[in-house]
Amino acid sequence: MATTAVARFAYVTAESCGAGHAVRGAALVRAGRRAGIEVRAFGPPVPYPSLTAAGYEGTADWREQVGRYSPDLLLGDTQWMMLGHLMAQMTCPA
DSSP states (O other), X not given: OOOOOOOEEEXXXXXXXXXXHHHHHHHHHHHHHHHTOEEEEEESOOSOHHHHHXXXXXXXXXXXXXXXXXXXXXXXXXXXXXXXXXXXXXXXXX
């Protein structure tokens, strides 16, 4: 029986992240789980522990975490100019 590779998606939001951006990331993570798709959401820290529990990975080193995760597709939310350096380092479509 052949195995199917699961695509890895990374949702990222820039330094100006508000709670709405983090909520969107957590919602994408949860939707991915329901669909059997690997989605992780990265961005700067937000002061809402419930978003961390829901799957948003807000840390000061979120750019490095995205690089280590090595997604197949990078989904950027707003302010692409701030994500330009990250997109240049990735080997996946964005």
